[in-house]
Amino acid sequence: MRKPRLMTPGPAPVPEDVLLELARPVIHHRSAEAKQVIVEVAEGLKQVFQTKNEVMILTASGTGAMEAAAVNTVPPGAKAIVLNAGWFGSRWASICKAHGINAVSIDFEWGTPVDPARVAEALRAHPDAVAVMGTLSETSTGTGHPIEAIGKLVAATEAVFLVDGISGVGAMECRTDDWGIDILCVGSQKALMLPPGLAFVTVSPKAWAKIDAFEAHSFYFNLKSARKKMKEYDTPFTPAHTLILGLRASVRRLLAEGIENVWSRHKLMSEACQAGVRALGLELFSSRPAEGLTAFRVPEGLKDSAIRDKLTERFGITTVGGQDKLKGKIVRVGHMGYMDELDVISGLAALEMVLADLGFDIKPGAGVTAAQQIFIGRKQAAVQA
Amino acid sequence: MRKPRLMTPGPAPVPEDVLLELARPVIHHRSAEAKQVIVEVAEGLKQVFQTKNEVMILTASGTGAMEAAAVNTVPPGAKAIVLNAGWFGSRWASICKAHGINAVSIDFEWGTPVDPARVAEALRAHPDAVAVMGTLSETSTGTGHPIEAIGKLVAATEAVFLVDGISGVGAMECRTDDWGIDILCVGSQKALMLPPGLAFVTVSPKAWAKIDAFEAHSFYFNLKSARKKMKEYDTPFTPAHTLILGLRASVRRLLAEGIENVWSRHKLMSEACQAGVRALGLELFSSRPAEGLTAFRVPEGLKDSAIRDKLTERFGITTVGGQDKLKGKIVRVGHMGYMDELDVISGLAALEMVLADLGFDIKPGAGVTAAQQIFIGRKQAAVQA
Numbered sequence: 001m002r003k004p005r006l007m008t009p010g011p012a013p014v015p016e017d018v019l020l021e022l023a024r025p026v027i028h029h030r031s032a033e034a035k036q037v038i039v040e041v042a043e044g045l046k047q048v049f050q051t052k053n054e055v056m057i058l059t060a061s062g063t064g065a066m067e068a069a070a071v072n073t074v075p076p077g078a079k080a081i082v083l084n085a086g087w088f089g090s091r092w093a094s095i096c097k098a099h100g101i102n103a104v105s106i107d108f109e110w111g112t113p114v115d116p117a118r119v120a121e122a123l124r125a126h127p128d129a130v131a132v133m134g135t136l137s138e139t140s141t142g143t144g145h146p147i148e149a150i151g152k153l154v155a156a157t158e159a160v161f162l163v164d165g166i167s168g169v170g171a172m173e174c175r176t177d178d179w180g181i182d183i184l185c186v187g188s189q190k191a192l193m194l195p196p197g198l199a200f201v202t203v204s205p206k207a208w209a210k211i212d213a214f215e216a217h218s219f220y221f222n223l224k225s226a227r228k229k230m231k232e233y234d235t236p237f238t239p240a241h242t243l244i245l246g247l248r249a250s251v252r253r254l255l256a257e258g259i260e261n262v263w264s265r266h267k268l269m270s271e272a273c274q275a276g277v278r279a280l281g282l283e284l285f286s287s288r289p290a291e292g293l294t295a296f297r298v299p300e301g302l303k304d305s306a307i308r309d310k311l312t313e314r315f316g317i318t319t320v321g322g323q324d325k326l327k328g329k330i331v332r333v334g335h336m337g338y339m340d341e342l343d344v345i346s347g348l349a350a351l352e353m354v355l356a357d358l359g360f361d362i363k364p365g366a367g368v369t370a371a372q373q374i375f376i377g378r379k380q381a382a383v384q385a
Numbered sequence: 386m387r388k389p390r391l392m393t394p395g396p397a398p399v400p401e402d403v404l405l406e407l408a409r410p411v412i413h414h415r416s417a418e419a420k421q422v423i424v425e426v427a428e429g430l431k432q433v434f435q436t437k438n439e440v441m442i443l444t445a446s447g448t449g450a451m452e453a454a455a456v457n458t459v460p461p462g463a464k465a466i467v468l469n470a471g472w473f474g475s476r477w478a479s480i481c482k483a484h485g486i487n488a489v490s491i492d493f494e495w496g497t498p499v500d501p502a503r504v505a506e507a508l509r510a511h512p513d514a515v516a517v518m519g520t521l522s523e524t525s526t527g528t529g530h531p532i533e534a535i536g537k538l539v540a541a542t543e544a545v546f547l548v549d550g551i552s553g554v555g556a557m558e559c560r561t562d563d564w565g566i567d568i569l570c571v572g573s574q575k576a577l578m579l580p581p582g583l584a585f586v587t588v589s590p591k592a593w594a595k596i597d598a599f600e601a602h603s604f605y606f607n608l609k610s611a612r613k614k615m616k617e618y619d620t621p622f623t624p625a626h627t628l629i630l631g632l633r634a635s636v637r638r639l640l641a642e643g644i645e646n647v648w649s650r651h652k653l654m655s656e657a658c659q660a661g662v663r664a665l666g667l668e669l670f671s672s673r674p675a676e677g678l679t680a681f682r683v684p685e686g687l688k689d690s691a692i693r694d695k696l697t698e699r700f701g702i703t704t705v706g707g708q709d710k711l712k713g714k715i716v717r718v719g720h721m722g723y724m725d726e727l728d729v730i731s732g733l734a735a736l737e738m739v740l741a742d743l744g745f746d747i748k749p750g751a752g753v754t755a756a757q758q759i760f761i762g763r764k765q766a767a768v769q770a
Binding site for chain 2: 004006008010011012013014019020022023024025026027028029030031059060061062063064067076094095098099100187189195196197215216217218219220221222236237238239240241242243318320
């Protein structure tokens with residue numbers, strides 16, 4: 001017997017009741033029943049994303065939401081500042097390139113956070129930048145970026161702040177309006193606890209002003225069309241409606257738990273996972289870890305594939321390795337969405353046993369114990385408070 | 386009790402075993418297991434689409450596939466001939482407009498088929514056209530277009546033939562390679578018996594030559610990236626993987642039935658539905674009906690919404706009305722995908738009862754009988770052959 005355990009930084013596990021929604025007979029996407037579903041998820045997502053702005057629903061991967069954000073706000077030939085500290089930061093630059101947007105890439109070492117001081121400097125050097133493109137959680141390095149601080153800087157300029165929140169939203173604090181995020185891009189398959197296939201963008205009045213100022217070279221990702229249809233709780237094209245049905249169930253779960261509690265749960269799992277990994281003598285890759293995943297360096301003398309394959313073979317656990325220049329150098333473990341304390345402990349226990357198997361010198365139980373101490377400590381602190 | 390019966394020209398009913406695939410725990414889209422699924426569906430879809438060309442899988446509505454086809458083959462400023470005989474024909478023109486493609490629209494009366502003679506004329510008048518954009522089944526009017534004849538004309542030129550097969554493929558004969566279709570665009574929610582959320586394009590060598598000749602202004606719908614990843618049975622971005630799992634089940638069904646038998650089943654349902662509608666004294670809207678849906682004119686003195694609402698209230702049947710200039714003028718009934726003879730007979734029986742209720746003068750049983758005569762006659766002809 002091998003129980004499958006999905007511990008990747010997206011897709012993430014989906015609750016059984018959400019999965020069962022996906023198996024319901026298909027209904028027409030423009031029926032009264034379907035509209036009612038969109039009304040509920042559109043309003044619910046505003047709470048999840050902490051925004052009063054409209055939320056547009058796209059049938060696409062998260063990258064589609066990023067392209068929609070970029071191509072609708074920045075005309076070809078205009079300038080955008082790209083905050084690039086990993087594979088997904090560089091995706092903004094690739095999207096700009098495809099659309100003839102003049103991307104000024106501010107590069108940071110992979111595994112380190114974006115430094116707001118350098119953003120301020122870039123904004124001063126490029127007052128003509130139409131947009132700043134950033135990342136809440138850089139999935140390729142497991143790094144959380146200081147979006148609140150950057151948002152304050154961008155808000156003081158004419159530029160709009162576009163944020164890839166795909167692996168971050170739900171897994172870490174993100175206050176769209178308070179932090180000055182003009183367009184937040186989200187994917188369904190991470191902390192929103194759905195399979196992949198839907199993407200979302202929130203759009204601020206400041207962003208709408210940019211969008212209304214020119215005709216974007218996009219038909220499918222045209223946000224003007226999306227806004228027009230969303231006023232009637234509809235979409236311009238046939239949406240992945242079964243996923244929207246599932247979304248209703250997952251949004252209900254998130255709101256029942258309370259979004260701040262959802263963030264706290266992830267923060268705790270993240271701290272416990274980091275403590276466990278460190279207690280095993282492993283080195284975290286990021287100097288400012290994201291809260292939906294943990295990335296650690298592959299220890300000297302071991303191959304990442306050996307660790308990951310053994311996790312799968314013995315325990316049904318799926319993790320991912322490094323991308324691009326990090327290939328073979330790190331292992332990334334997801335703990336976002338439908339996951340709790342015991343999932344993190346199970347993952348650490350499995351990692352301990354696999355490392356022991358591979359001859360790596362660890363103290364069995366050390367990782368699990370370190371994680372438990374975090375969970376116990378937090379509980380006690382909550383009781384005392 | 387009200388049993389839901391989805392009789393819209395997309396989405397169409399999905400078999401229960403396919404629905405249950407969608408409720409399986411999510412797996413990682415780059416795992417060995419996921420790759421195996423893509424291998425199977427990519428090969429299976431070639432048979433369904435009758436092509437030796439590669440099939441690309443996109444996470445999008447069918448419109449995304451159309452945009453991918455247009456934007457990757459026709460550079461901005463270049464010319465395309467659009468065959469426009471309905472709402473979806475005009476969508477090609479809208480996509481061209483968004484991308485600065487010079488669309489020469491050859492317009493036909495809604496409800497009539499594209500006339501190949503006028504296509505030949507347009508090709509002569511515009512030898513610089515890079516593409517011809519057509520529609521297999523115009524969903525807005527319920528018309529099937531003579532794609533084989535048009536394909537032969539386009540094949541003799543330098544232009545590529547892009548065909549929106551979204552509501553046609555699977556529901557009516559479509560031989561991609563034999564008919565000279567360079568890019569066939571397909572959506573998941575029609576005769577492929579899946580919920581919406583996936584789209585497909587087949588790409589011929591002639592189309593790849595156009596694609597390789599310039600850099601398309603699209604990141605998410607870039608077919609060069611899709612081709613590169615598809616060589617490893619992967620996709621450039623996280624795909625709607627649960628839908629791909631469902632697709633495997635539906636493709637297995639299509640191949641088990643045999644694609645020519647699938648076409649015959651739809652042809653028969655279509656003829657029976659047309660005969661039934663006519664026997665009730667209703668007028669078909671199209672002079673060359675498509676085979677996945679039937680559109681009839683709303684009879685004098687009745688409102689389309691009265692017919693459609695009563696079908697829903699009494700029998701749980703969902704149909705759709707007219708789009709754009711056909712609003713209120715026609716009713717469209719889908720009979721594609723997971724549907725058989727008795728579904729058509731049920732739909733006609735319901736229509737009879739609803740029309741009688743509304744005071745429309747019909748002979749009860751006339752529609753059902755006419756449909757049965759088609760089904761019986763075809764069966765007898767098959768036995769005699």
